[in-house]
Amino acid sequence: MQLAVLGLNHKTAPVEIRERFNFTNDRVASILRRLRNYDNIPEAMLLSTCNRTELYMVIENPHEAIPFVKRLLAHLAGEHYKGEYFYNLTGTLCVQHLFRVASSLDSLIIGEGQILSQIKNAYQIARNNGMTDTILNTIMNKAIAVGKRVRTETKIAFSSVSVSSAAVDLAINILGDLTTANILVVGAGHMSELTARHLIDKGAKTIFVSNRNFDHAQELAEKFNGTAIPYQQMFKQAAQADIIITSTGAPHYVLTAENLGPLLTNRKARPLILIDIAVPRDVDPALNDMQGVTVYNIDDLENVVDVNKNFRTHEAKVAEQIIAEEIAALKERLRYYTMRPVMVQLHDKMNFLRQKVLKKAFIKLPNLTDEERRIIDLMTQRLEHKFLREPMKAMNAVAGTSEEERYKQMMCDLFLLNESGEEFGDESRIEDWD
Template sequence: MQLVVLGLNHKTAPVDVRERFSITKQAVRNGLSHLDAYEGISEAVVLSTCNRTEVYAVVDDAAEDTETLKQFLFDLTGTEEDIDEYLYDFVDTACIRHLFEVTSSLDSLILGEGQILSQVKDAYAMARTASATSTVLNTLFHRAMKTGKRVRTETRIAYNSVSVSYAAVELARKELGDLSASNALIFGAGKMAELTAQHLVSRGVQKIYVANRHIEKAEELAEEFGGEAVPFEGALKRAPDVDVIVTSTGAPHYVVKPWETQQLMTRRRGRPLFFIDIAVPRDVDPEVGEIKGVTLYNIDALEAVVDAHVEARRREAVEARRIVEEELTAIEARFQYLSLRPLMALLSERCERIRVREVRRARSKLPDLTKQERRQIEHMTRMIVRKILRMPMMKLNASAGTEQEAFYTHAMRALFKLDTIGETESSEERHHHYRYAEQ
């Protein structure tokens, strides 16, 4: 059993590659529900955001099963193009450290941003709903989320942190200067669009137009900020007086195309237009940026936004990494004995069966026992079994991950005749006992 993460992110792949490997929620659900079709992969969680696509998995052997994991990723995205130069994979400790850094926003495009923790929670919840996780990933992701919370509460890494939407508005302000004489059009009505509207209003934008496929959602968002909802189709026809257009939809294709943008620029009579596309997959066709008078930025450009507080957060990142290492040590200690849990469960189960059988025999010979006396016998026999097993269990647990593990495993099986329940079982029966041990 090994832990592996396979993926790509904003550090390894440009947005045009990331968008091709962006995975819809429905595709994730479908893939996880058919996980048993991929030999060697027993658990998986898929994390797909605007800046990363990653598969966390429990595999039999990382060296042999990483190719299967890559095929799983290809099947989720519907593409098999050669992207090895953009992919990374981390195994065991490196995998755990990477996930902890992700949940702590140490691996984010914008250091200290807060959205990633909720995105990890959502990804894990989806995997659990699909029954794609068990003991290992349940343990890992609970600890990862705890680590992310610790970093945010025990450090000031999130203090004055910027979000993607804030960075987008600051980018517009840097290019256009004072926004108080400008109008803005927002494509989308989700959380990112709402945050963008907040920042635009705080920077003095005169009027906000909102376009969304569901017009009622556009109306709700527009009303919140004193703006105006416009039909999604043909939204650019309402944009002659707009200076900034921010796109943040979940569309799988371009929603802003060159021809309609060229028509708009003709009506604007040369007045410049500023696009910020913070969606992945991208909302704006890259050819739009070639049109005279149009400036187009995508999400990768936000990293260059000047942030007065980034140095302070980098100093806080040192403490955040200390917390990550502390949590890493703690979870490794817990994982150390997972490989022996099925054997320990079998041992406990066998001893419990013996105890129950002998108590039953004793009670049949002592029919006059009171209810209180029967409870005392139950308690006494349980304590006897627990104390007898305490030292063997401690020895077995201490051997996990060491050169002595195989010796103690063999000794326990031989001494307590556990081979009849363990190695001679079918793989399905062993899986059943493993699931029992997990519970």
């Protein structure tokens, strides 16, 4: 068994690649159900956000499973196999990576708070689809706890920026002042609401909101004294805007040179700034080729995030120490897991034999009182525990070492353990006690 993660993120793949691997919750569930039929991966969780797609797995045979998963994800994303985009980490490195992701140390914006809820959501989908068991349940619950601990015990989230606030900061860097800017927000989801809030906080007086669902656009606009625009009129409003910030869930470009370009001919020298914080992208990069139009996507925000970088770097070091502590504790907890099936079988067999002998003893001693029966039962339990103590200590000591497989086989041979997990019911092996 090996714990592994296969993924790509904002460090290894540009947004035009990441958007191909951005899967909806329904698609994630479908992929997990497909993996459920693949015996080589008994446990799996797929995390898909705007900045990363990562498959965490418990693998039987890594040499077969990893190439299979790479081909599967590339096929589902409609992307020709590009190995350079993927990273593959195993064992402790996989756990360390997960803990860093949960603590937002691996985020585009260190300290952002969305990633922990995204991990919780991905974990819940995996559980709902029967793709988690002892190992992933243990590791994912620990990762969520580590993420919470880092945010509680450090100031990594103090004055942190988000993708939405970084988009607004970028708009300020370009225009200098938002008080007179004509601003259009396309989309009415959570990211759009955060963006609208930052716009108002930074001086914007009026914003326009457009969404396919006009009721949602109205609901968002009312929160900030903005104006809702029917989706059919969105392009006309876009032609009048100074800044357009888009964050929809559309699987295709919303603003293109074909649908927006003809409306921009009367702008003269007035610039238009398009800030696309959606993945998949909302804005066709071809708009960049039009005079007076500048397009920024989510990858361009990295240059404007976090004005207090030195402070956050110090807090990140504290967070890394917490992660190191938690990894050490988890390794100790998991150390005996691979040996556990043999230990359980040995305990079950000894208990089966004890109960068998005890039953025959009570038949031959029918006049025992309940208290006498209880004392004899307790004495045999203590004998069983004493007998098992040294074998259990020996197995626990070699768990996770090069001696593990040898000890497993030795215990199975010595105590005639049934590795298939069947009941120890072969009475021909149990000597009659008369």
